Amino acid sequence: MLTGSKTTFKVRQLVPDMKERMLSHSSFHTRGRDVLGLCCLPGECVLQRAVLVRKKLSVKEGSGWLSGTLFCTHFRVAFVPQDSQRPDDNADPVLLGDHDVALASIDKVVAVGPSRTKLVTPNGSLKFTPEELVLYCRDLRVFCFLFDRLTPDAQAMEITYTIAKTYQPLKPGTLLSFQNSALGSIEMKQFLSNRRRDPNMNWFECSADWEQELERAGATGWRVSSVNDRFEMSTSLPRFTVVPHRVLDTELKKTFAHFNDGRIPRWCWRHPRGSDLLRMASFQNNIYHEKDDIRNLELVLFGGQQMCVIVDLGEEMPSPADIQVAHTRLRTLCLGDISSSVSVPDDKWLSTLESTRWLDYIRCFLRKAAEVACLLRGGHMTVVLQESEDRDMNCVVSSLVQVMCDPHCRTVAGFQSLVQKEWITAGHKFLSRINYHRDCDKEEAPVFLLFLDCVWQLWSQYPTRFQLTEEYLLALHDSVQLPLFSSFLANSQRERCRRSQHLPQSYTPVNGLRELPMGEPEEPVDPPFPPVWDWALQYSSSRRARFTQPVSQAACIPPVLNGNLNTNLERSWHSDGLPGSVFLLSRSSFSNPSNLLPWRSGNSGSYWKSHRRAPSSEGLSGLERLIRACSLSDPSENTTTLHDPFEPLLPLLIGPCVRVWRGCYLRGALHPQAFSHPMSSCSQHPLDQLAFEVQELGEKLAQASVRHPEHQTRQQEPRRLESNLNQNANNGTFLFSSRSSQHQPPASRGSTRPTNLTRAPWTASEPPRSAQRISGKHTFLFGHQQESQSVQRYIPSPSAKYPKHAGNTH
């Protein structure tokens, strides 16, 4: 692939032929493979193309250059390698090929000529024939295409122009045409309407979803309230909220007025030690507190617990505007745009990086989340995150806490459920924050990207405790820039529901597997937007295969948090505060300000009188002891606890440990020093190769063992082992899950049975029934290879020895 086509005789011969074909070929509108190998989406038009173009490959892709044809359509800039395999015409459409970039992701188009470099704007002119075309993307990727000297000059010029004209220019209103060019065709709508939702993840769209989450977390004393079903109480809250059992809906209704935008304290998650995580907006002041209201407010805030800690995120955390500034600086620094000719000298790189403050902010959020995680570990309290709007920082911290504490949230399905719960339905203003329409520059702030970076930091410190991979985080990071997904195209659940009013409001669980037909297209203004989690729509299966760890760790045991599972452990902390105490956690210290709860500060509340006593200082010191564990983050603490799956992953926050996400921000760092890499272009990344080999071996085994069913002794072992592996599959090993799970009965949800903390090779036998029951979990993500063959697989026996350098024979 790397062989430069410049000098080969064969290519020279081809050129006139290609030109001819170009000229004669007029109907671009047919679905299917273009003459030169572009597999168009339905309705996609090729606007321009250039032949004999070489694409610069990233280090991950093996570096070097790949020659092929460059296309520009209404939707994307596509690159088809010369000798790419002919794609299956009947395969489901994938929005972006491995070498493609959507127009909407492009930030800048730069043409490099023999002696000059120019930023190409839609209206600008180009006075030279570009030799190189560099596309800077909003997601920090950089695509670099080199025009061969055999590329017709006109093509090089034209495609540069076309891209510059068609890419998402910085003006509002062009969004819709982009969306329509991607998803607007009838075929595409039809196709989308037949997509199934991922049944493995929790979408948090109906009350059953929330109930399932309550059950999963083992949270008792809480119920799902549908008081906001029609968004009458709060326009930004989801339709369902989780509140204490003891509060009736009628009582609950009165509490909404006490909070900014009606965002009352809502349950998010329960720690296995029995403490609850809540989030809320700031209190509405100047409101009269009736006696009954106060009772309800206290109830809502305390749940069933004795104590409540309010974590104030307003003043300490960077504001969205800060984050935006930091991110812009970081982007400028990392992209190193060649057209601007402002480059940071090498010896100032680290200082400049520091001055963006991005890493400071990352550390700030991680520290806060670690403190909250440590508090929750103490048990017997509610920890309430408070932020004036409850739509930015609360999202980051509450979801980070859960990633740290709950192994389930470190799986792909669990992580998606988490984002669904704490961001999408909770009303993070994705539309404004991402600023797709370019109409709310003031509100633009990549809060969600900051969160992804925080998760990456955790991942890079504990890679083995995650089932999801960096690749997955990158995919999600890049998808944010693509204005095609319902998940990000609204500011609240209400907006989403309004947009899809013609859709059924909820869907009924059928045998555990829920389906949601995307509805008939009734001439909607917008095309039907798929959720971002429909990865098969965006990425090829080979990329998706890298979303999960090749070797599954036990991190992804379906966490069965049976309430106070571990509350007897010595580290659990017994509240020595008085019942009803409220503390404020701010700047890593606790205080007990009298005006913390507005209704307690006044003299009017009779409730308060009965509780008026000296604030308990023991409570304070006890709490401080709790979070000291995290602020010290002393190594020993962590190592002993590594083995408890619910111990939080406390990140190290000292300088060298909070690092720049090179895999993301420096992906596009193109430098003249990029010499050829030894990795030969045809071979995959060694890791992929290895994963592939393991899979292949597994299949061989399966065939071999299927062939001889009559062989009694042989059959025994595979079957037992198969169950283990399927269980493993449930844990997300793509190596095994995809095929075997196709024909399995659908997963029955809500199982609370504790599955053993399994790592397949060393598990003793597990009842096969349970394994089958849960093995259907990955059908959505991975089940697109149609293969009905029953696959039996092997697993090394427990006594197997670790091989001496597995294959390292030198």
Added chain:
Amino acid sequence: MEKQHSSGSDSPVLPVVPRKPRVLLAGNPASRQDSVDSPESPSGSHVEWCKQLIAATISSQMSCAGPPDAVTRECRSQDCGEEHGYRCDSCSELPSHPPQVFKRQAPVDEVQLVPGETVKTTVKDVIYICPLTGAVTGTLTVTDYKLYFISLERDDPFVLDVNICAISRLETFSVQSLGENTSGIEIVCKDMRSPRFAYKNEEQSKLEILETLTKYAFPLSNGLPLFTFQYKEKFPEDGWKVYDPVAEYKRMGLPNESWTIRKINSNYEVCDTYPALLVIPKSIEDDEIKRVASFRAKHRIPVLSWVHPETQATIVRCSQPMVGPTDRRCKEDEHYLQTIMDANAQSHKLTIFDARQNTVADNHKAKDGGYENENFYPNMELNFLEIPNIHVIRESLRKLKEVVYPTIDEQRWHSAIDATHWLEYIRLLLVSAVRIADKVESSKSSVVVHCSDGWDRTAQLTSLSMLMLDSYYRTLRGFQVLLEKEWISFGHKFASRVGHGDENHLNSERSPLFVQFIDCVWQVMRQFPTAFEFNELFLITILDHLYSCLFGTFLYNSEHERVQKEVNSKTVSLWSYINSQPEDFTNPFYVNYENHVLYPLASVRHLELWVGYYVRWNPRMRPQMPVHQNLKELLYLRTELQRKVEELQKEVSASHSISSSSEHAYSPSHGCTPLHTSG
């Protein structure tokens, strides 16, 4: 961090931990036997520390392998036999711990000694002042090889183990907070840490500690031999046989029609800092060599370091020419370089790389040194690489230590690293080495590399570019050969640069050039993770034993001195230890990039501070979980699957021959999937 390991062993982790020893058994029974027999593994404590990190990592990965049950308990007790004593370095303290686990271990208060090591003094009630958690009271033992502190005051033993030879200086300070009669001692080490102790000022103990420490930390200044001459460990492998110059030159295809191996320096009479065997152009006469030698600083004449197998382009090293302020000429030297150029038919140029800054080289000219004048050397092209001298590098590392130990300023971390310029100098070296390698590979031109004396920057540059050019040097053995050849035999002044056993810590001859080189190797390794047969532990081990004086490998300044001191017969080689258990030091994902030239990216944004080495003693540091452990699991799974496939295929073919059903004909060749990833 031994504690982590130990904590690993009491938690439900065990199914894996015992596997590691088994690997070793399977891999190299002899060597394993050896280290099991001796209670203390012969490696320096740092190596053990690193290994335990890895073990801890494996175990933490397996943390969820299952609830603790009878089986794992069994494993645990089996495992204990193979575990060595507790050792812990950064001051971690463990919260409660099931005590019985700990008791099953070997008694911890007993200092474990390497063969030949003797305890010199033991003092009780010494306080270790941990930068993170405060004072810890325990027992301090000083042997002729290490300083060993253990505290049993908490449930978990706290252990600190420092190679006594790694001590750079001892400083006393006063400790008011711990009572009047207490004095403090700070042990400043060469490997980026400085633990502090405090002890009661009673006459006897004070004398004992300070005197013994001084005596054995700086044996040469106190008329004692280095510990390596007492070290009595026996290894199945003999590391002194790793480097055979003739064999190595033969591997390069030497001698050939233009180059010969000459014994002209066999008694070190031409140049006492060069090795006995030198590769010199065939046509050069002996007296011509002598005249060239007198023209080159320290008589370090241009000799061949490496020759390209295809193009015959060579890397030649030497010292600066003594041109002096008057631009002296030496016909023989000019002819000599011309001959070197002619030996390579591919190019009509010879590129000279002077590692120094141009201005510095000009200053040297005033002091009788200088550089080749392009007018007198007609086909030569002279390039200055602008690399600062050893003093600048020393300062840079000193600043780096201040940044990383004992506390790190989070807010200012990056600018503080920038201010040390350490990465900047690493970048300079890499850029220069890439230039040299590119010259040889792409321009097919021979190059001459020198700095002032040709034993510091020259060694760094030639060895780095050889590492990029020649895949052999990227293997475990090959890298040892590279070090033995370019650094040890060609007279990098290890004794002066490191200051083994010498108390004069202010000696301006000291400089961490070798550390800098290993850092560069690490940077290249990070950019090409599958191109090296060895792993990070190997590099850390080399650096630890650069200071430890346990092995004779890095002692003395030149081959000549080493022969005089009979190092080969009286001491053990580091490579004996390494090659006796190569499993620990190999990269499981090594892919042999034969004939590939590595061109690392040398911009600071592609370099990273080597946190695993420089920051490892920071008390807040916790080992990061290396992903490669995860990958090892995958390799393991593959091997197992492969075995099963083969077994099944045998069975299938066996049953086929019985049933003779032709339709299921199975080709056994399918079973052998080519293993691309196994080197």
